[in-house]
Amino acid sequence: MTERRLVVIGGDAAGMSAASRARRLRKPGELGITAFERGRFSSYSACGIPYWTGGVVDGPDALVARTPEEHRERGIDLRTRTGVTEIDLAGQRVRARDLTSGQEAWHGFDDLVVATGARPLRPPLEGIDAAGVHGVQSLDDGQALLDGLARTSGRRAVVIGAGYIGVEMAEALLRRGFSVTVVERSAQPMATLDPDMGALVREAMCGMGIEVVTDTAVTGIVTGPDGRAAAVATADREYPADVVVLGLGVRPETSLAEAAGLPLGESGGLLTDLAMRVRGHENVWAGGDCVEVLDLVSGRTRHIALGTHANKHGQVIGTNVGGGYATFPGVVGTAVSKVCDLEIARTGLLEAQARAVGLRFVTATIESTSRAGYYPGACPMTVKMLAERGTGRLLGVQIVGREGAAKRVDVAAVALTARMTAGQVAALDLGYAPPFSPVWDPVLVAARRVAAAVAEG
Amino acid sequence: MTERRLVVIGGDAAGMSAASRARRLRKPGELGITAFERGRFSSYSACGIPYWTGGVVDGPDALVARTPEEHRERGIDLRTRTGVTEIDLAGQRVRARDLTSGQEAWHGFDDLVVATGARPLRPPLEGIDAAGVHGVQSLDDGQALLDGLARTSGRRAVVIGAGYIGVEMAEALLRRGFSVTVVERSAQPMATLDPDMGALVREAMCGMGIEVVTDTAVTGIVTGPDGRAAAVATADREYPADVVVLGLGVRPETSLAEAAGLPLGESGGLLTDLAMRVRGHENVWAGGDCVEVLDLVSGRTRHIALGTHANKHGQVIGTNVGGGYATFPGVVGTAVSKVCDLEIARTGLLEAQARAVGLRFVTATIESTSRAGYYPGACPMTVKMLAERGTGRLLGVQIVGREGAAKRVDVAAVALTARMTAGQVAALDLGYAPPFSPVWDPVLVAARRVAAAVAEG
Numbered sequence: 001m002t003e004r005r006l007v008v009i010g011g012d013a014a015g016m017s018a019a020s021r022a023r024r025l026r027k028p029g030e031l032g033i034t035a036f037e038r039g040r041f042s043s044y045s046a047c048g049i050p051y052w053t054g055g056v057v058d059g060p061d062a063l064v065a066r067t068p069e070e071h072r073e074r075g076i077d078l079r080t081r082t083g084v085t086e087i088d089l090a091g092q093r094v095r096a097r098d099l100t101s102g103q104e105a106w107h108g109f110d111d112l113v114v115a116t117g118a119r120p121l122r123p124p125l126e127g128i129d130a131a132g133v134h135g136v137q138s139l140d141d142g143q144a145l146l147d148g149l150a151r152t153s154g155r156r157a158v159v160i161g162a163g164y165i166g167v168e169m170a171e172a173l174l175r176r177g178f179s180v181t182v183v184e185r186s187a188q189p190m191a192t193l194d195p196d197m198g199a200l201v202r203e204a205m206c207g208m209g210i211e212v213v214t215d216t217a218v219t220g221i222v223t224g225p226d227g228r229a230a231a232v233a234t235a236d237r238e239y240p241a242d243v244v245v246l247g248l249g250v251r252p253e254t255s256l257a258e259a260a261g262l263p264l265g266e267s268g269g270l271l272t273d274l275a276m277r278v279r280g281h282e283n284v285w286a287g288g289d290c291v292e293v294l295d296l297v298s299g300r301t302r303h304i305a306l307g308t309h310a311n312k313h314g315q316v317i318g319t320n321v322g323g324g325y326a327t328f329p330g331v332v333g334t335a336v337s338k339v340c341d342l343e344i345a346r347t348g349l350l351e352a353q354a355r356a357v358g359l360r361f362v363t364a365t366i367e368s369t370s371r372a373g374y375y376p377g378a379c380p381m382t383v384k385m386l387a388e389r390g391t392g393r394l395l396g397v398q399i400v401g402r403e404g405a406a407k408r409v410d411v412a413a414v415a416l417t418a419r420m421t422a423g424q425v426a427a428l429d430l431g432y433a434p435p436f437s438p439v440w441d442p443v444l445v446a447a448r449r450v451a452a453a454v455a456e457g
Numbered sequence: 458m459t460e461r462r463l464v465v466i467g468g469d470a471a472g473m474s475a476a477s478r479a480r481r482l483r484k485p486g487e488l489g490i491t492a493f494e495r496g497r498f499s500s501y502s503a504c505g506i507p508y509w510t511g512g513v514v515d516g517p518d519a520l521v522a523r524t525p526e527e528h529r530e531r532g533i534d535l536r537t538r539t540g541v542t543e544i545d546l547a548g549q550r551v552r553a554r555d556l557t558s559g560q561e562a563w564h565g566f567d568d569l570v571v572a573t574g575a576r577p578l579r580p581p582l583e584g585i586d587a588a589g590v591h592g593v594q595s596l597d598d599g600q601a602l603l604d605g606l607a608r609t610s611g612r613r614a615v616v617i618g619a620g621y622i623g624v625e626m627a628e629a630l631l632r633r634g635f636s637v638t639v640v641e642r643s644a645q646p647m648a649t650l651d652p653d654m655g656a657l658v659r660e661a662m663c664g665m666g667i668e669v670v671t672d673t674a675v676t677g678i679v680t681g682p683d684g685r686a687a688a689v690a691t692a693d694r695e696y697p698a699d700v701v702v703l704g705l706g707v708r709p710e711t712s713l714a715e716a717a718g719l720p721l722g723e724s725g726g727l728l729t730d731l732a733m734r735v736r737g738h739e740n741v742w743a744g745g746d747c748v749e750v751l752d753l754v755s756g757r758t759r760h761i762a763l764g765t766h767a768n769k770h771g772q773v774i775g776t777n778v779g780g781g782y783a784t785f786p787g788v789v790g791t792a793v794s795k796v797c798d799l800e801i802a803r804t805g806l807l808e809a810q811a812r813a814v815g816l817r818f819v820t821a822t823i824e825s826t827s828r829a830g831y832y833p834g835a836c837p838m839t840v841k842m843l844a845e846r847g848t849g850r851l852l853g854v855q856i857v858g859r860e861g862a863a864k865r866v867d868v869a870a871v872a873l874t875a876r877m878t879a880g881q882v883a884a885l886d887l888g889y890a891p892p893f894s895p896v897w898d899p900v901l902v903a904a905r906r907v908a909a910a911v912a913e914g
Contacts, residue, residue, distance in 0.1 A: 013896070048831060048891050057891075062831040307896050308889035329884050336888035345888055374505060374519040404864070407894070410887045411867045417885060418875030427786050428874060430867045431793035431802055432765035434505050434514075437864070439470070439764050 003032045006321055007094055007109035009084045009256070011037025012044060013307050014288025015115030016066065017314020018321065019076045025322025033076045034107060036096050038083040041139045042068045047307050049142040050165070053149075054172030060139040087112070087260035089281070111283045111321050114257050114270060115314070118250035118289035118305045127221030132229035133244045136165060145245070149176060154242025157181070158232040160218050162189035166247030167201070167339045170210050173245070174340070181211040181239050183218055183232060190344060192335060193398050194351050196365070197384055200400040204342040213239070250305050252290045265292040267303040274327040276317045285321065287313025287328075294330035297348050297395060297416055298357040304331060332416040333396075336406040345409035348396030348416045349386065360389045364449035368442035370404030372434035381405045383446040385412075385422065392421040392454040397443070404436075411443050422451040460489045463778055464551055464566035466541045466713070468494025469501060470764050471745025472572030473523065474771020475778065476533045482779025490533045491564060493553050495540040498596045499525045504764050506599040507622070510606075511629030517596040544569070544717035546738070568740045568778050571714050571727060572771070575707035575746035575762045584678030589686035590701045593622060602702070606633060611699025614638070615689040617675050619646035623704030624658070624796045627667050630702070631797070638668040638696050640675055640689060647801060649792060650855050651808050653822070654841055657857040661799040670696070707762050709747045722749040724760040731784040733774045742778065744770025744785075751787035754805050754852060754873055755814040761788060789873040790853075793863040802866035805853030805873045806843065817846045821906035825899035827861030829891035838862045840903040842869075842879065849878040849911040854903070861893075868900050879908040 006022055008015045019033050035042075043066040052059030071078040079096070085104065086095040094112065097104045120135040122128055132152070134145040157173040159166050162184035173180045182189065182205070188198030189205060189212055202212050216234050221244060224230035231238040252269035254262075263271045263279050269292035271279045276291075278284040288310035292301035312328055319326035334347040354361050363386050371378040381401030387394055397412035399405045415425045425447035432439055440448075463479055465472045476490050492499075500523040509516030528535040536553070542561065543552040551569070554561045577592045579585055589609070591602040614630040616623050619641035630637045639646065639662070645655030646662060646669055659669050673691045678701060681687035688695040709726035711719075720728045720736050726749035728736045733748075735741040745767035749758035769785055776783035791804040811818050820843050828835040838858030844851055854869035856862050872882045882904035889896055897905075 045829065045831070045891065045896065047889075047896075048829065051832065051891055056833060057831050306889065308887070308898075311896050312884065327884075329881075331886040334886045334888050336890045336893050338890070338892055343893075347886070347888075372502065372505065374502070374514050375508065376513060406890070407861070407864065407888055408867075410865075410885075410898075411871055413886050413888070414868055414871035414875070414877075417881075418871070418877065420871075420875065424786075424874075427769065427784075428867075429788040429791045429804070429870050430765075431791050431804075431864055431870070432504075432763065433793045433795070433863070434502065434508055435795055436793050436800075439502065439504075439768050441765075441867075 003029055004110040005108055006031055006033045006111045006113065007107055008033065008035035008113040008115060009094065010115035010117055010288070011035050011042040011078055011080065012115070012117060012288070013310035014314040015113055016043045016071060017311050018113045018115065018285070018287065018317040019071070020074065021315050021318025022322040023075055025319065025324060028075045031322070035076055035078045036082045036084050037078065037080045038099065039138055039140055040080050042066060042071055042078060042080065044139050045307060046137060049136050049139070050168035050172045052142055053136070053145055053169065054175040056175070060143060063139060084256060087256055089260050089284070111285065113317055113321070114262070114278070114284065114286040114290060115288045116253045116256060116290045119253045120246060120250050121248040122246060123248070125218060125220045127223050127229060130221055130223045130227060130229045132242070133221055133246065135246045136169060137250065148243055152242045155179060156240050157243045157245065158183060158239050158241040159245045159247050160232065161247035161249065162212065163191060163247060163249055164335065164337045165249070167205065168337060169245045169247050170205065171339045174208065174210065178243070181213060183213045183216055183234065183239065185217050187215055189214065193344070193346055194384065197382070197398045197400055200382055201339070201342065201344060205339055208340050250289065252303055254290050257286070257290070265301045267292060269303040271301065274329065275320050276313050276328055277320070285317045287317050293328070296330040296332050298353065300357060302333070304333065306335065332413050334409060334413040336409060338406065341402050343401055343403070343406035345399040345406040346397070347409050347413045348394065350396060351386065354386060354395050359395060361386045361395055362389060362450060362453040364446055364453050366442065366446045366449055368445050369438055370401065371436060372438050375434045377403065379403050379405070381442050383442045385446040385450040387422040387450045387454050389454065389457070392423055392451060394420055394422050394425055397446070408443055422447045422454060426451050460486055461567040462565055463488055463490045463568045463570065464564055465490065465492035465570040465572060466551065467572035467574055467745070468492050468499040468525070468535055468537065469572070469574060469745070470767035471771040472570055473500045473528060474768050475570045475572065475742070475744065475774040476528070477531065478772050478775025479779040480532055482776070482781060485532045488779070492528070492533055492535045493539045493541050494535065494537045495556065496595055496597055497537050499523060499528055499535060499537065501596050502764060503594060506593050506596070507625035507629045509599055510593070510602055510626065511632040513632070517600060520596060541713060544713055546717050546741070568742065570774055571719070571735070571741065571743040571747060572745045573710045573713060573747045576710045577703060577707050578705040579703060580705070582675060582677045584680050584686060587678055587680045587684060587686045589699070590678055590703065592703050593626060594707065605700055609699045612636060613697050614700045614702065615640060615696050615698040616702045616704050617689065618704035618706065619669065620648060620704060620706055621792065621794045622706070624662070625794060626702045626704050627662065628796045631665065631667065635700070638670060640670045640673055640691065640696065642674050644672055646671065650801070650803055651841065654839070654855045654857055657839055658796070658799065658801060662796055665797050707746065709760055711747050714743070714747070722758050724749060726760040728758065731786065732777050733770050733785055742774045744774050750785070753787040753789050755810065757814060759790070761790065763792070789870050791866060791870040793866060795863065798859050800858055800860070800863035802856040802863040803854070804866050804870040805851065807853060808843065811843060811852050816852060818843045818852055819846060819907060819910040821903055821910055823899065823903045823906055825902050826895055827858065828893060829895050832891045834860065836860050836862070838899050840899045842903040842907040844879040844907045844911050846911065846914070849880055849908060851877055851879050851882055854900070865900055879904045879911060883908050
């Protein structure tokens with residue numbers, strides 16, 4: 001039997017999950033596995049960087065689920081500090097460059113996994129590449145930021161962008177003793193929520209002492225005589241900054257794939273089938289932050305960079321490459337985050353997203369508590385729910401609150417997957433005991449309310 | 458228009474939710490509402506009694522959601538300290554007795570709601586009615602127990618029964634400074650879990666300093682010269698006790714209903730249709746702890762005494778009596794509880810329950826954590842999952858852990874309601890961020906494992 005050759009581009013969650021799963025199913029001799037990773041780390045949790053920055057967790061080693069050495073011990077030829085510079089589909093080979101020596105070589109494959117991840121948005125502003133301006137995409141970025149924080153004696157930080165990364169970095173810098181300003185282009189922080197729910201996040205952030213500047217575009221980074229970032233400029237004024245953090249979101253890193261002619265979707269992510277095979281390419285697979293995924297609620301593909309999806313993609317790819325059968329059915333758009341003790345969660349569609357795909361809907365927003373009102377530690381929680389007009393089908397849920405708010409959204413995520421109506425959600429048999437929930441769980445209260453709104457037309 | 462007359466028997470969750478909902482839909486003049494309650498309190502949280510006993514919450518007033526006066530102000534003629542002694546279905550009337558004066562009178566009804574609740578099991582043992590032996594079903598029971606605790610200088614407590622009430626009362630008495638022994642007939646505490654999961658609860662309880670005596674039947678209560686309980690006797694020995702608490706579970710309180718010829722199920726609860734109408738009786742409704750509910754997983758009716766169901770039943774009854782339309786589709790058997798910091802949850806069927814209805818299944822038990830392993834406060838969690846052989850349909854989930862364990866069972870409750878397979882559960886888009894979950898949520902890990910077991914046959 002000839003050894004099949006699997007080549008993986010990208011050594012983080014999707015790529016190494018695929019490699020590991022394939023290795024569990026196929027021994028060396030049956031399947032040779034080579035993986036290329038530009039950085040020094042493998043299988044790490046980029047989601048942990050804000051907590052490492054904030055001093056809540058150790059890093060970078062604690063954020064690594066499996067080191068390159070551990071992968072190699074398991075029979076995966078993982079080459080770090082090695083970038084792939086070209087995919088030759090017709091020739092079934094990739095060209096890899098050793099970033100230390102600069103040497104290049106071609107490597108043939110029978111199956112190829114593209115797991116090139118995402119790149120942070122870095123708008124072409126003056127000063128954006130100055131010292132003191134930090135992205136937070138890789139562990140190397142995290143280390144550079146921590147080194148930068150250690151070097152500066154100033155205590156003013158500006159975060160550009162108030163999405164997940166932006167608000168998490170605001171917390172981290174606050175914990176490090178910085179006074180923090182967040183500058184956001186939209187009307188409210190957390191554009192992944194409807195503006196009325198984002199307003200609750202703004203209010204809480206202001207209460208934590210974070211300055212939140214919205215409806216404001218950054219026009220440039222002002223540098224000092226030493227060439228380091230000194231302020232963030234907007235049309236109206238400058239915000240002094242000893243450190244600047246970019247939290248503007250990410251785009252799929254698909255330049256290699258695009259150059260090779262692989263199919264991309266509207267947001268630039270690779271398009272795959274349900275088995276995570278790149279559309280139209282029998283032996284090319286893709287997963288993680290470089291692909292678009294099917295949104296089960298809207299029926300459209302979307303780009304969602306999230307480690308939990310990347311891990312699932314890798315598992316599916318590895319199973320299929322290893323001769324088994326698995327699919328990734330799609331997502332419903334669940335995301336949870338926190339700023340200090342404020343928990344933020346969403347799943348399904350926002351109002352604007354629902355409108356954009358032609359759905360008409362009603363909404364309900366309720367306030368409740370995480371535990372029975374009389375139980376110590378009961379925290380307020382706001383739940384907003386969207387349901388389709390006529391059918392009552394659940395379309396989306398957003399939750400902002402304190403302890404116990406974020407993971408409550410999982411109930412809605414399952415209900416969305418099962419295409420339940422709000423009325424069905426209102427009747428769900430959820431766990432009740434005074435330390436864990438009011439007798440009507442907040443999600444049930446919201447569902448009852450929105451179901452009534454559906455009934456009223 | 459003649460005023461219709463609604464009579465409600467029982468002034469707690471189901472009865473008063475029904476009355477309140479009906480009142481919101483129909484004004485006085487359209488609908489007269491009279492409710493009879495044997496005790497002094499209305500609409501209270503019996504589930505809060507263990508926390509009141511433990512000094513965690515205030516009582517009894519804080520445990521009352523709506524007082525009799527508040528109900529009366531809303532146009533409900535609620536008569537406390539008034540018991541119903543007979544239901545005359547043919548005559549459409551009930552006989553009520555004022556428990557203070559002893560006077561009786563008949564009251565006619567057009568619609569009747571039976572919400573008589575449950576009664577605690579009190580086995581006919583010698584000494585069971587002695588001073589110092591306490592049930593914990595009503596707020597009056599709770600007050601009597603607290604008065605008893607205040608009077609005794611001893612610090613030894615014995616709890617008979619290690620179900621939900623038993624383990625919650627063990628925590629409460631521990632908090633009050635008692636040394637606590639729990640005596641249980643089964644092999645493990647929490648017979649609402651499989652024995653292997655119950656063993657985890659035992660281990661944790663022992664770690665908290667609670668003495669757990671299992672496989673042991675209580676043979677009597679030994680009384681002292683003053684007639685007060687002094688010890689709990691078993692076949693082998695006596696356990697000295699300054700206070701004895703009964704936590705043996707409850708049975709539906711349906712003696713009135715049975716005498717009137719209303720249909721009862723195997724566990725003695727009233728049988729209703731999906732609108733909560735008593736089967737075969739157009740104008741008689743029943744809800745709360747006195748009814749049996751449809752278990753959507755097994756397809757059988759079961760008795761489950763739980764405030765959250767009682768509230769939903771009341772809402773459904775009140776809507777229907779008020780001229781609207783609502784149903785209670787059934788339950789999946791979700792229950793959550795805690796002993797100190799140990800969280801205990803279940804939903805769906807146990808192994809023995811699945812076998813009893815003819816289901817064949819595979820199981821998987823996994824250990825994971827509540828947060829990313831590197832995030833502070835990550836607590837271990839054990840998840841056991843049952844899935845049907847062949848189809849892979851999810852049948853039941855049990856979780857034992859610390860913070861974040863209990864409410865995770867809600868995901869499984871929704872999946873059971875939607876009749877998902879374990880494979881579908883493993884692909885769910887649940888919220889992920891390091892402070893809230895490992896990249897694979899523990900429920901997903903268990904689902905993946907049990908789906909693999911299904912595939913292996």
